[in-house]
Amino acid sequence: MKLAIIGTGYVGLTTGTCFAEVGHHVICVDNNVSKVEALKKGKMPIYEPELEELILSNVSAGRLHFTTDLNEAVAKSDIIFIAVPTPPHEDGSVDLSYIEAVSQEIAQALKPEFGYRIIVDKSTVPVSTGGKVSQVIERYAQGAVDVDVVSNPEFLREGSAVKDLMHPDRVVIGADSQRAMDMMKRVYQPFDAPIVEVDLASAELIKHAANSFLALKISYINAVSAVCEKAGADVNLVAKGIGMDKRISAHFLNAGLGYGGSCFPKDVKGFIHIADQLGAPLNLLKEVETINAHQMTHFLDRVREKLWVLRNKKIAVWGIAFKQNTDDVRESVAVKMIKALCDEGAEVSAYDPKAMETGAAALEGYPVRFCPDLYSCAQDAEVIIVATEWKEFAMADFQRLRKLVRLPIIFDGRNLLNPDNVLYAGFEYHSVGRRSLYPETAEGLA
Numbered sequence: 001m002k003l004a005i006i007g008t009g010y011v012g013l014t015t016g017t018c019f020a021e022v023g024h025h026v027i028c029v030d031n032n033v034s035k036v037e038a039l040k041k042g043k044m045p046i047y048e049p050e051l052e053e054l055i056l057s058n059v060s061a062g063r064l065h066f067t068t069d070l071n072e073a074v075a076k077s078d079i080i081f082i083a084v085p086t087p088p089h090e091d092g093s094v095d096l097s098y099i100e101a102v103s104q105e106i107a108q109a110l111k112p113e114f115g116y117r118i119i120v121d122k123s124t125v126p127v128s129t130g131g132k133v134s135q136v137i138e139r140y141a142q143g144a145v146d147v148d149v150v151s152n153p154e155f156l157r158e159g160s161a162v163k164d165l166m167h168p169d170r171v172v173i174g175a176d177s178q179r180a181m182d183m184m185k186r187v188y189q190p191f192d193a194p195i196v197e198v199d200l201a202s203a204e205l206i207k208h209a210a211n212s213f214l215a216l217k218i219s220y221i222n223a224v225s226a227v228c229e230k231a232g233a234d235v236n237l238v239a240k241g242i243g244m245d246k247r248i249s250a251h252f253l254n255a256g257l258g259y260g261g262s263c264f265p266k267d268v269k270g271f272i273h274i275a276d277q278l279g280a281p282l283n284l285l286k287e288v289e290t291i292n293a294h295q296m297t298h299f300l301d302r303v304r305e306k307l308w309v310l311r312n313k314k315i316a317v318w319g320i321a322f323k324q325n326t327d328d329v330r331e332s333v334a335v336k337m338i339k340a341l342c343d344e345g346a347e348v349s350a351y352d353p354k355a356m357e358t359g360a361a362a363l364e365g366y367p368v369r370f371c372p373d374l375y376s377c378a379q380d381a382e383v384i385i386v387a388t389e390w391k392e393f394a395m396a397d398f399q400r401l402r403k404l405v406r407l408p409i410i411f412d413g414r415n416l417l418n419p420d421n422v423l424y425a426g427f428e429y430h431s432v433g434r435r436s437l438y439p440e441t442a443e444g445l446a
């Protein structure tokens with residue numbers, strides 16, 4: 001099928017590429033000229049595992065194209081996906097100005113002689129946005145165009161986006177027209193994934209409800225971790241014990257510094273706002289946000305308690321990205337932590353396997369020493385903080401690190417490290433709700 005994707009970011013680029021991979025003809029549109037130019041030259045604007053090889057092979061197969069020309073893409077495509085940002089406003093409501101702008105552009109590009117077109121909202125939007133997109137199309141199209149608006153929310157996770165798109169748990173299609181639903185099913189037919197066929201409003205709500213539920217799960221285990229800390233229990237063991245219950249599942253039960261990234265914080269906020277507006281408040285999600293914010297402040301309190309005063313202390317932060325396997329630092333807890341440490345006068349060094357460039361941009365103006373590897377980052381450190389769950393950190397040579405640091409103290413904000421390795425090398429190990437292993441076990445191991 002002939003598809004256009006408007007917005008070539010984390011979602012648009014990976015979705016477009018995977019559509020091309022299964023045989024569709026895809027035109028990816030972006031209004032960022034340098035991004036499109038780079039893509040045309042085979043340069044990747046983001047880091048996402050497996051993506052580069054897929055883009056290059058589909059471009060050379062002639063199935064994947066990049067352009068800034070939305071008119072051309074609309075003229076040549078049967079289905080037009082919108083994958084532009086939907087950031088939060090100050091009050092938590094969703095900023096739909098990108099969606100509105102693209103809808104207008106699509107409307108102006110449509111011509112009655114093109115025949116039937118489907119416009120798909122792939123961005124995460126509040127319920128009832130589809131209706132508003134239809135209205136914009138009707139208002140701004142030149143002549144009577146034959147269009148249906150569909151919702152097809154995206155569930156990919158950065159860091160495993162290609163795998164998630166090629167093998168989705170499910171595909172949600174929300175359409176109020178059978179013709180649109182049938183065509184959308186043909187788009188996804190090569191993926192061999194279960195399709196959830198629903199109305200437009202339900203599809204829009206599914207995305208917000210799903211992300212909010214995942215955030216809720218994270219905040220739940222984080223709240224439990226605080227109880228574990230007080231009770232001398234181990235949150236990892238508690239999570240294992242409850243996660244083996246199929247009704248609960250083991251996913252998203254990792255205690256840590258809380259959720260970040262470009263989706264969960266804004267989607268929880270957005271859902272709270274929508275529910276308030278509809279008169280069905282989701283106070284439960286307000287507590288989810290409170291717990292999430294508390295995770296980092298409580299963690300920093302513990303670091304402060306250990307070092308007494310943070311001013312002039314050398315603190316090595318491992319990880320800048322909001323999670324492993326990505327260079328995305330949007331709403332990253334690691335970035336927030338580095339800023340808080342700098343504000344308190346600490347001397348911060350930082351290292352991330354993939355997010356050095358994006359991290360430096362996000363931390364512009366902060367006196368951070370960016371380091372080429374985790375060892376130089378730890379040089380003379382009085383504390384090492386693990387802020388992102390990169391596997392590389394778990395595999396570090398702690399014996400070597402012990403010789404580099406000034407004080408052997410590790411605060412593992414992601415419960416990532418194997419305490420035995422760390423303690424055996426002579427470090428103090430502090431985590432988020434894991435059973436206290438210092439000093440008794442350290443002595444035992446030594």
Ligand SMILES: NC(=O)c1ccc[n+]([C@@H]2O[C@H](COP(=O)([O-])OP(=O)(O)OC[C@H]3O[C@@H](n4cnc5c(N)ncnc54)[C@H](O)[C@@H]3O)[C@@H](O)[C@H]2O)c1
Pocket residue numbers: 006007008009010011012029030031032035083084085086098101102122123124125154155156157158262263
């Ligand atoms: N990132 C994720 O993991 C993820 C997962 C699921 C859903 N989503 C949702 O998908 C949407 C896009 O997210 P993203 O992370 O890909 O954003 P992004 O910022 O990475 O990419 C958006 C792209 O849209 C382009 N753009 C903006 N206005 C445009 C216009 N008028 N014409 C053409 N291009 C335009 C930008 O230049 C950018 O390249 C959001 O609603 C987000 O909530 C994101």
